[in-house]
Amino acid sequence: MARLREEGAHLSERSESGGAEGRTPRIAAAVAAATLFAAVAAVLALTTPWNPLPGSVPGGRVEPDPALDFSPAEIARSRAFDSAVNPPAYAGLAAGLVLVFALGFTPLGARFIAWATARTRHRFLRIIVATVALTTLLRVAGLPFDIWSESVLRRYGLSTQTWPAWLVDQFKSLAVTWVICTIALLLLYAVVRRFPRYWWTGAAAGGFLLVVLVSFIYPIAVEPVFNKFHSLQQGPLRTDLLAMAERDGVPVEDVLVADASRRTTSLNAYVSGFGSTRRIVLYDTLLKSPPARVESIVAHELGHAKRDDVLYGTLVGALTIAGSMCLLYLLMTSPRLLRRAGVPSTGPREDRSGGAADPRSVALVLALVAAGTQLGAPVQNLVSRRIEARADAHALNLTRDPSTFVSMQHELSVRNISDLNPDGMEYLLWMTHPSGPDRIAMARTWARMRHVPEPPPLR
Numbered sequence: 001m002a003r004l005r006e007e008g009a010h011l012s013e014r015s016e017s018g019g020a021e022g023r024t025p026r027i028a029a030a031v032a033a034a035t036l037f038a039a040v041a042a043v044l045a046l047t048t049p050w051n052p053l054p055g056s057v058p059g060g061r062v063e064p065d066p067a068l069d070f071s072p073a074e075i076a077r078s079r080a081f082d083s084a085v086n087p088p089a090y091a092g093l094a095a096g097l098v099l100v101f102a103l104g105f106t107p108l109g110a111r112f113i114a115w116a117t118a119r120t121r122h123r124f125l126r127i128i129v130a131t132v133a134l135t136t137l138l139r140v141a142g143l144p145f146d147i148w149s150e151s152v153l154r155r156y157g158l159s160t161q162t163w164p165a166w167l168v169d170q171f172k173s174l175a176v177t178w179v180i181c182t183i184a185l186l187l188l189y190a191v192v193r194r195f196p197r198y199w200w201t202g203a204a205a206g207g208f209l210l211v212v213l214v215s216f217i218y219p220i221a222v223e224p225v226f227n228k229f230h231s232l233q234q235g236p237l238r239t240d241l242l243a244m245a246e247r248d249g250v251p252v253e254d255v256l257v258a259d260a261s262r263r264t265t266s267l268n269a270y271v272s273g274f275g276s277t278r279r280i281v282l283y284d285t286l287l288k289s290p291p292a293r294v295e296s297i298v299a300h301e302l303g304h305a306k307r308d309d310v311l312y313g314t315l316v317g318a319l320t321i322a323g324s325m326c327l328l329y330l331l332m333t334s335p336r337l338l339r340r341a342g343v344p345s346t347g348p349r350e351d352r353s354g355g356a357a358d359p360r361s362v363a364l365v366l367a368l369v370a371a372g373t374q375l376g377a378p379v380q381n382l383v384s385r386r387i388e389a390r391a392d393a394h395a396l397n398l399t400r401d402p403s404t405f406v407s408m409q410h411e412l413s414v415r416n417i418s419d420l421n422p423d424g425m426e427y428l429l430w431m432t433h434p435s436g437p438d439r440i441a442m443a444r445t446w447a448r449m450r451h452v453p454e455p456p457p458l459r
């Protein structure tokens with residue numbers, strides 16, 4: 001208690017100095033934000049594999065054409081599924097943004113927090129209650145759209161879950177959000193309070209470290225919440241996969257299998273973590289595919305591992321968060337924005353941090369994070385699609401088997417009812433990977449370049 005009072009006195013003493021001094025940290029934060037975002041832009045521009053298959057192509061590059069490999073029935077099914085899943089996806093996105101903006105950019109969120117924390121005295125507890133209440137409200141508001149999406153997946157046989165099991169998943173994912181958001185916001189508000197004028201430096205460094213830490217522990221702390229994992233059982237497939245990894249020069253001690261079939265019939269594999277937590281994971285649904293096709297998938301994942309794509313993505317993400325924290329400081333010290341959000345722009349005792357340290361500003365922080373995430377998504381997807389294409393090129397170079405690659409991509413697209421012809425908006429908002437026909441066309445281009453027989457049309 002004594003410590004708190006002492007800190008308060010200290011803060012009011014500092015606030016006596018003139019307003020011109022308040023401009024210095026703002027200018028410094030603006031310069032830091034601009035520098036960090038310029039660094040991110042430069043790193044992305046210079047390191048993204050814009051052309052994952054460089055070189056001249058005899059006869060020219062192959063253009064994607066779903067009709068070459070997919071039957072009219074498969075194409076019709078993909079279209080029908082697409083028009084069934086798009087409405088809940090777009091409506092859910094729009095509703096979520098409208099709600100989070102309404103809470104953060106009007107006094108609604110501040111009032112909601114004041115109501116939710118009315119009986120909570122301790123500052124830290126108020127931040128926890130505000131975070132948990134707001135994230136829960138947002139998730140509950142999104143639930144009808146998620147139920148709608150899930151019912152479409154069910155109708156198309158993609159989901160194998162019962163509704164109660166599905167609901168448990170929703171709750172687990174909300175709990176993960178609670179933990180991550182609460183820790184992040186507690187740290188943020190602690191820094192804001194401790195360093196009222198220069199909190200952006202601590203927030204940028206802390207944000208950077210937190211992103212790296214979460215990405216590192218994600219495979220061991222979060223993934224087991226949703227799935228059980230076991231080592232791929234001894235046998236020719238495991239031996240082949242590990243031999244391929246060795247041939248590729250990627251140290252892989254184990255290949256894990258996730259019990260994805262308890263949730264879905266779709267096929268997938270991924271690499272997560274880095275350093276000692278890095279792992280290659282196959283969905284158990286994939287194991288029924290012919291071994292050569294599984295090899296084709298694992299060869300793609302080895303491409304990610306070899307290039308350390310997860311670590312690279314984590315560092316770029318961490319740098320982006322650091323820049324965003326400087327930007328957050330500029331926005332959170334804007335009296336106009338605070339007024340709009342219903343947060344008094346000067347805190348108690350003329351606190352220099354202004355309203356930023358007030359737990360009622362949690363809604364504004366969440367709205368700004370949502371806006372930033374949404375604005376960043378198209379860039380993130382664009383870069384991700386190029387990195388995925390590079391992993392495909394790696395798989396083709398490693399297996400030298402474009403025909404199996406084509407049949408695997410065909411199987412993936414059919415089983416997952418992937419969009420065979422995404423429109424511009426879908427590429428912008430959702431597509432982290434090239435479409436099936438894009439990937440198949442690339443395999444044919446690869447075959448032309450390497451003078452290997454071009455995989456014939458599957459139909």
Ligand SMILES: [Zn+2]
Nearest residue numbers: 300304388391
């Ligand atoms: Zn990939």
